[in-house]
Amino acid sequence: MDRVNPATGEALGVVEADDEAEVETALETAAETFETWRDVPLAERENLLSNAADVLRENETEYAELMTEEMGKPLAAARSEVEKCAWVCDYYAEHAGEHLQDDHIGTEPGVDSFVAYEPLGPILAVMPWNFPFWQVFRFAAPHLTSGNVGLLKHASNVPGCAAAIEEVFREAGYPEGVFQTLLVGSDLVDDVVEDDRVKAVTLTGSERAGRAVAETAGAELKKTVLELGGSDPFVVLDDADVEAAAATGARARTINSGQSCIAAKRFVVHTDVYDEFVEAFVAEMDALDVGDPTADVDLGPQARADLMDDLHDQVERSVAAGAHVELGGEPLDREGFFYPPTVLTDVPRDSAVAEEEVFGPVAPVFEVADEAEAIDLANETDLGLGGSVWTADRERGTRVAREIESGTVFVNELTKSDPRLPFGGVGDSGYGRELGAMGIHEFVNRKTVWVQDAEEPADGPAGE
Known part of the structure; x- marks a missing residue:
């Protein structure tokens, strides 16, 4: 080997x-x-x-x-x-x-x-x-x-x-x-x-x-x-703590350099807080350190060259379809297989990063008009592994969590596995x-x- x-x-x-x-x-x-x-x-x-x-x-x-x-x-x-x-x-x-x-x-x-x-x-x-x-x-x-x-x-x-x-x-x-x-x-x-x-x-x-x-x-x-694997939604509702959601969202997208089945894969944001969230989220992603994994960094390389190439291909196809690059979007010019934290907006819902599992630090952000549309978009995937919902109202969070079609949903927290709790998915x-x-x-x-x-x-x- x-x-x-x-x-x-x-x-x-x-x-x-x-x-x-x-x-x-x-x-x-x-x-x-x-x-x-x-x-x-x-x-x-x-x-x-x-x-x-x-x-x-x-x-x-x-x-x-x-x-x-x-x-x-x-x-x-x-x-x-x-x-x-x-x-x-x-x-x-x-x-x-x-x-x-x-x-x-x-x-x-x-x-x-x-x-x-x-x-x-x-x-x-x-x-x-x-x-x-x-x-x-x-x-x-x-x-x-x-x-x-x-x-x-x-x-x-x-x-x-x-x-x-x-x-x-x-x-x-x-x-x-x-x-x-x-x-x-x-x-x-x-x-x-x-x-x-x-x-x-x-x-x-x-x-x-x-x-x-x-x-x-x-x-x-x-x-x-x-x-x-999963294409986990990260749903930010209009009453969410936007700063907390953006900070946790950046961690949720880039855990293990983005190579996690339960990483936040699709950011679904209510229109009332969309601009505020995008600004805060881009800042959080931009502040992450990428580099030598033996040093004190937030992100290391992608695990293999072909995986980095596949990730970049998804970004390029999505940009060609109309997505806008807010941050990142190109492999880093250095030895190894490094891809930077990347944020895409205006993402077409039939583009690669919307329809495919994205296994790397690339975050597509979608704007939705209301809670119902947020739930519909969250469920526009066959990969029902996890999900995250952000709201100031615990009852609302519980209600929306029940509507998301996945094996795990966390409210006001990133999705994670825990030895005390059952873990798994539905659908594909x-x-x-x-x-x-x-x-x-x-x-x-x-x-x-x-x-x-x-x-x-x-x-x-x-x-x-």
Whole structure:
């Protein structure tokens, strides 16, 4: 696997990919390990997860520097990512027992009827490069603790991160085979999904990749969870705190140098505050520092040259369609793959930045006449992952949030994932949920159990 430092364009050391024999060994190891791991007491699995949180904190600098080197994340943001991974480990180390305890349901006198949550087996996780630690840990923390074993197929530009994550679990004391990394290209994913030893698949990535994995898994009748990106609206209503909305909006658009599924992608602003918002928002975006991600900057490079080229193509097509560049709009003339904070106004609603997911620090701003139009425009996408609503009226914010068609909506805050809350999308943003109690229940057998004395048959209808 060839790697390039996105801040310099210089080649990094080549990482050898696994061959078919190594993949076969990993699959066999996963299947064998599951048979013993599933019987390890839950309290022991929770303790191991707590150990993983300790390993993450102890090696925060090393892991952060690795992320920055492979995909260009600013070092401060990379440190925060490691801390968030430790948080999700802490959360499930404390709450997995609560989420996985038998759920007793009253039915008949003398009958003990309950739902038990039992692991499925080896789970394949196909993960992207943009949050190379967090998106893996939000899968691994709940699902290893529920008794499954994990197989990670990570993005090909972050193999060092993939290997480091496997090392985290090894250092935490997990048995060999509970979590393994498969250093393979996308061409081998279908074969792994089809393998009888793999019981389910989770994928975070593009809509195209999600459809391909879902088709293969569906043919094998295997459970999938998909998180496929978003085109999140950032709605600023006429009674919003404009300065606060502009400041948070700039952060929401440029988190991870704009390379986030739940970044604010489309700014929908009421006409009464439109001019004030645009002026404040452009100023906030213009104040952001872009540069060497190992220094104290707000934005680093885009992760790959082709990603920067695709982003600029979206801007050029939108400008050709009539959008006006308020700020930025051209790649920076320097080594590496740097694109500046960019703000577009007068954006046609059928232009590229309106209709496509924009994965970089480019913010199209749309003017709307009223709340109803704001909701309509917010919902003019098939990518229903997240959204943000800004208003001084909590009841109004709640009402508008309910109208936005997405898996997550935050009022007077940027959209974010939280270990305590379910996370996922609707429509072309995928299905299923990660995190919280709902997340840990995605890859378990929710087994109904009915227990009664042999001499006391219960009354009731039979059959399906």
